[in-house]
Amino acid sequence: MSSPVSPVELRSDTFTRPTSPMMVAMMEAEVGDNVWGEDPSVEALEVHTAAMFGKEAGLYCPSGTMSNQVSLVAHLRPGESVICADTAHIHLYEGGGISANAGASTQLLRSDRGRFTATQVDEAIYPDDPHVPISTVVAIEDTANRGGGAIWDTREVGAIAELCRRRGLKFHLDGARVMNRLVATGECPQQYGSHFDSISICLSKGLGAPMGSVLLGSKDFIHQAERIRKRMGGGMRQAGYMAAAGLYALVNHVDRLKEDHRHATQLAKALLAHSDVVEVLPTETNIVLFRPAEGELRRWIDTLAEHGVKAAPLGPWIRFVTHLGVSQQDIARVVMVLEQL
Ligand SMILES: *Cc1c(COP(=O)(O)O)cnc(C)c1O
Numbered sequence: 001m002s003s004p005v006s007p008v009e010l011r012s013d014t015f016t017r018p019t020s021p022m023m024v025a026m027m028e029a030e031v032g033d034n035v036w037g038e039d040p041s042v043e044a045l046e047v048h049t050a051a052m053f054g055k056e057a058g059l060y061c062p063s064g065t066m067s068n069q070v071s072l073v074a075h076l077r078p079g080e081s082v083i084c085a086d087t088a089h090i091h092l093y094e095g096g097g098i099s100a101n102a103g104a105s106t107q108l109l110r111s112d113r114g115r116f117t118a119t120q121v122d123e124a125i126y127p128d129d130p131h132v133p134i135s136t137v138v139a140i141e142d143t144a145n146r147g148g149g150a151i152w153d154t155r156e157v158g159a160i161a162e163l164c165r166r167r168g169l170k171f172h173l174d175g176a177r178v179m180n181r182l183v184a185t186g187e188c189p190q191q192y193g194s195h196f197d198s199i200s201i202c203l204s205k206g207l208g209a210p211m212g213s214v215l216l217g218s219k220d221f222i223h224q225a226e227r228i229r230k231r232m233g234g235g236m237r238q239a240g241y242m243a244a245a246g247l248y249a250l251v252n253h254v255d256r257l258k259e260d261h262r263h264a265t266q267l268a269k270a271l272l273a274h275s276d277v278v279e280v281l282p283t284e285t286n287i288v289l290f291r292p293a294e295g296e297l298r299r300w301i302d303t304l305a306e307h308g309v310k311a312a313p314l315g316p317w318i319r320f321v322t323h324l325g326v327s328q329q330d331i332a333r334v335v336m337v338l339e340q341l
Pocket of ligand 1: 066090176204
């Protein structure tokens with residue numbers, strides 16, 4: 001069977017495959033039973049990530065969803081509520097986990113590409129009144145997926161952190177793509193991490209590991225989180241093979257995220273010049289969200305697919321996501337296909 005040029009995968013940064021050196025790191029990993037606390041590779045990943053963000057401890061979880069959910073279950077009691085964006089992953093894309101796992105409700109804030117302000121949070125925090133739930137957690141997503149990889153304003157995050165401390169709320173970061181943010185802004189992870197009580201970081205997005213997320217927080221918080229992870233079925237035995245891939249990604253694949261951002265900007269530029277594109281969201285990291293002309297969505301997706309470019313519709317939008325499986329040649333190819341559309 002002759003194989004034409006392989007398709008350009010722009011549907012998500014979760015489609016990455018381990019590189020050869022990552023596979024070597026996995027094969028050479030020292031492992032043990034992590035539920036018994038005896039897997040040195042898992043421990044190395046947790047220690048490395050916690051130190052990176054200036055937190056006391058880390059917990060390796062099989063997915064970003066579990067890492068977010070474990071964190072929320074640890075922070076919340078049934079009947080309490082989480083303040084988050086109307087488009088937040090924890091609200092929209094985790095199978096209703098906040099209610100199912102934590103028995104909690106959400107207070108959704110209208111957002112600017114996934115971002116809201118400290119003033120909005122201040123107004124949303126419920127008063128101490130038996131009629132209403134207790135607002136316990138504020139959760140932000142940085143970068144914001146549905147916002148087209150939008151980056152939060154550092155000062156606004158600082159103001160929300162300050163408000164949370166003053167009002168006694170916990171502050172959670174869904175940092176599935178926080179490394180994209182930090183590479184784009186050039187900020188120090190420790191400095192940024194200091195704002196949050198808990199942080200979830202995905203290793204399986206643009207960083208290119210096959211699976212896993214790390215949850216970060218204080219020693220006490222992670223001790224509690226470990227029990228919740230076990231209860232949810234996320235206690236894994238020789239998980240070190242996978243953790244080694246995650247650690248390899250954190251050491252070797254962070255700087256190169258710049259390339260993904262450059263590729264996304266190139267795609268956005270081509271789309272902005274296209275007469276059939278109605279809107280392109282500002283492209284700040286590795287996600288490009290754009291809207292083709294009314295009624296053109298299906299034709300766009302199909303034509304792209306015919307030319308070997310895989311893209312996903314998101315309501316009336318099309319989403320392109322760049323990652324380590326997309327090369328400069330691939331981007332040039334996509335730009336050529338766009339010119340024919
Ligand atoms: C991908 C993602 C997650 C976690 O997803 P999993 O597929 O469960 O690893 C969480 N939050 C955001 C914003 C994401 O993009």
